[in-house]
Amino acid sequence: MNFSILLFVLLLNGSILAQDAINATDIKINRQTQLVCVSDMCDFLLKFGAMEEKLKATESRLEDSETRLTNLENQVLELKNKERTKVVFSAAAGGNGQIGPYNANTVLIYRTVITNIGSAYSHFTGIFTAPVAGIYYFTFFYHAGGLETANLTLIKNNQVVVNAYDHKSLQDGADNGGNAVFLQLQEGDQVYMRLGAYSQVWGYNQRTTFSGLLVSQV
Numbered sequence: 001m002n003f004s005i006l007l008f009v010l011l012l013n014g015s016i017l018a019q020d021a022i023n024a025t026d027i028k029i030n031r032q033t034q035l036v037c038v039s040d041m042c043d044f045l046l047k048f049g050a051m052e053e054k055l056k057a058t059e060s061r062l063e064d065s066e067t068r069l070t071n072l073e074n075q076v077l078e079l080k081n082k083e084r085t086k087v088v089f090s091a092a093a094g095g096n097g098q099i100g101p102y103n104a105n106t107v108l109i110y111r112t113v114i115t116n117i118g119s120a121y122s123h124f125t126g127i128f129t130a131p132v133a134g135i136y137y138f139t140f141f142y143h144a145g146g147l148e149t150a151n152l153t154l155i156k157n158n159q160v161v162v163n164a165y166d167h168k169s170l171q172d173g174a175d176n177g178g179n180a181v182f183l184q185l186q187e188g189d190q191v192y193m194r195l196g197a198y199s200q201v202w203g204y205n206q207r208t209t210f211s212g213l214l215v216s217q218v
């Protein structure tokens with residue numbers, strides 16, 4: 001216990017009691033210049049000062065713990081909200097038969113919605129719009145007559161991401177193909193399937209499909 005603690009006690013709490021109780025004969029200075037009490041009251045006040053100090057330290061640790069607890073609670077809430085965001089869709093091309101060929105690249109609109117949790121896929125435009133930033137998984141399969149080219153490309157905004165392709169062939173009755181990709185998207189990014197110019201797929205019987213899901217938010 002050093003002199004500053006004693007002073008602390010006197011200044012903060014000591015008031016009249018301390019002034020009355022401690023006088024020059026209460027304390028003496030030993031060889032190491034440490035203050036040593038010679039009266040019970042002085043001893044009590046020194047111990048009281050030490051307790052006060054411990055209490056203040058405990059209070060500050062408690063405040064610290066409360067702050068960390070609040071931060072943790074906020075993080076848990078944030079995680080819960082993220083967990084609650086579900087985005088899953090599957091849609092089939094639909095229609096009566098062959099789709100295409102067209103003489104220009106065309107957005108393939110999958111008109112028959114199978115699943116659309118989160119409503120991020122539009123069966124009017126064929127465009128999926130990411131509702132939140134995150135890692136998404138997309139997959140598409142097609143069935144097509146073999147006499148024409150099949151050329152389907154997954155597009156993010158305006159960029160080509162993955163493609164599935166089959167050459168025109170006279171020997172080949174029909175083709176099945178597809179591809180899949182994990183994509184990191186920002187909120188508002190758009191993903192859709194492009195049917196290449198002069199290519200075609202089969203729409204009827206749910207054979208040509210496009211699916212996606214939010215794997216996790218980032």
Ligand SMILES: *[C@@H]1O[C@H](CO)[C@@H](O)[C@H](O)[C@H]1NC(C)=O
Nearest residue numbers: 020021022023024025026039
């Ligand atoms: C100082 O304290 C001692 C005992 O601790 C007491 O005998 C003495 O009267 C006190 N002196 C004054 C001036 O209060």
Ligand SMILES: *[C@@H]1O[C@H](CO)[C@@H](O)[C@H](O)[C@H]1NC(C)=O
Nearest residue numbers: 105151153165194195196197
């Ligand atoms: C397939 O279609 C894309 C357009 O989406 C086009 O850029 C590409 O050249 C086509 N591939 C072939 C082999 O024709």
